[in-house]
Amino acid sequence: MSAASSPSTSWPASIVDEAALDDLLSTPTPAAVDAMRSLRGDVIVLGVAGKMGPTLARMVRRATDLAGVTRRVIGVSRFTEAAHEEALRRVGVDTIRCDLLDESAVAALPDAPNVIYMAGRKFGSSGLESLTWAMNAWLPAVVCKRYAESRIAAFSTGNVYGLTPAGRGGSREDDVPAPVGEYAMSCLGRERMFEHFSRTHGTRVAMLRLNYATEMRYGLLVDLARKVLAGAPVDLAMGYANVIWQGDANGMAITSLLHAHTPSYVVNLAGPDELSVRAVCTAFGERFSKPPVFVGAEAPDALLSNGTKGWADLGAPEVPLSQLIDWTADWVARGGASLGKPTHFESRDGRF
Template sequence: MNHGLAFPDEIPTESALLEVLSEPSKSLIEQIGSISGPLVVVGAGGKMGPTLCVLAKRAAELAGHSLSVMALSRFSNEKERSWLESRGVQTRRFDALAESSGDPIPDASHVVYLVGLKFGTGDQPELTWATNTLAPARVAQRYRGVPMVALSTGNVYPMSEVDSQGSTESDPLTPLGEYANAAVARERIFEYVSNQNQSPMALLRLNYALDLRYGILVDLAQSLIKEQAIDLSMSAVNCLWQRDANERILRSLALVEYPIAVYNLTSPEAYPIESLAMELGERLGVAPRFVGSPARNALLSDASKLTRRLGRPETPIESVIRWTADWMGRGGRTLGRPTKFQVRDGVF
């Protein structure tokens, strides 16, 4: 079986992008048979969910395993729903904040939980808190006892010194701002329900997935193209290609534990913003302009614990930089959802 991943020179279209983002690796194909199904993905209609569901489906097909993948979301974007259905993923409209969702919520052998709300926290903090607390409480109670991987964020940590390895999973969760504190609450709710029911779970604290339609590299490329100055005060970041992030989410279904397991999900390296901007600028033919002085600390996470379990993420950052510069240089579609990675006061 040769399922080496493809790292093409360029990704010319959105359909080619979806193929690359949902291409399973050999490790995932080998592991997917241990999920009997249905695999339910909650919050599947956002930036990561669609390609995560299809990644699981394609891995199962290549393994000769008839895995049922069910995507639950409100599907504010109907296009994502049609694409999922066309790729063999069943979909169900589901609002985790509604008193009753109408249809009964399907049973699952395993659950991936992706629901979250970050942006708009400054304007509507109550919605951020409800989405990050009431929704996980309802879903975790519904699936008590079922193995679950739930997404969290590296924003649950305070900043760490740039010359350190970044925050580790046992560090205190004392972040700044309402979004990050609501994200801590989301984790504690999963932990509480896990303890109540001895549910095997894993929390994954993700720092920045990279797609060609959003992500830190897209933000930097947009600034370069618009000849805007790039703020260096958040001097370094961790980030990884979204396919690798989704693959690690699915492979973490084998890492669920009671008491709850916690892993940082990010790149083993921290990347200086200045170097990323210089490399993108060179490919785009634009000399970057910088403002702000690099602070001594930044939002960084130590990925060693998950790297020891799953190995390194497979896609080199150089490939993602090349794809992004090419995509953005050609005016490729973006989602209009900046990461705001520069934010240092916790207000998103």
């Protein structure tokens, strides 16, 4: 049995709408509830309004309530869309509007012994590399100075590893980074800033190398399903990948606060399957009664991460790949909502 599945878990056959999706994505994992019971003090989520932040913050709130603990859960963002802020407030997450690149504004944020750092920049990096470096490498230093006494769980990416041969289990946390392109280089810069402050100031850090979170509105599986349904060609050059249900990644990230230490604790957040793009597209084609259109051939390497350490420390993913494929096919076939933001996972030159 896959490490992602459980014989006692029962999942809905279909996710009916966005409300049900957000509820499922924010359902606390047992490990997240235990973490919220063990930790003391407020939790502040920096960069909360991104693709993953709202359901993660909501899970912190729900896990806290299930643990019977009283704390503030605070989400910080510019909140360029007021609806995102209101949605968080409705579920008990306090919000603060803040431009995190404004150092004085960061200094004015409330104290919190637990910080989840989600700020970063990826898409649009080509042509505006300086902003990408500011967000990904300078801002962490600002946050570390502000929250030097806190536990910080900071999101990074498996892109810092570079490509690794398929079929060998993926990159591990002790592999030497080999980032390709300025985005990945700036993400390694982010890690080095957190590592520096962890070593010099004693800040407790958990560094989370995510590869790749998926849900129904966004993710690698959504990209592939939409191409198959539309009859668009699927490039096989990046022929293998990892995916993890965003709800599982949320739970692992929350739990990682317990493991934050100095020097930085580094962990991969990745699913247990080395996904074959060809096989997944074929599965979508069967569900849509529409054979996929392939171009090119699989390269011998891909961006792959080994999640063994994370499963042992933070709880194994619960939603198996087969369920993710079923949910995604059903959602896409019904014309479900999309964020309209392709992942560009197929990029092999590090340009986004």
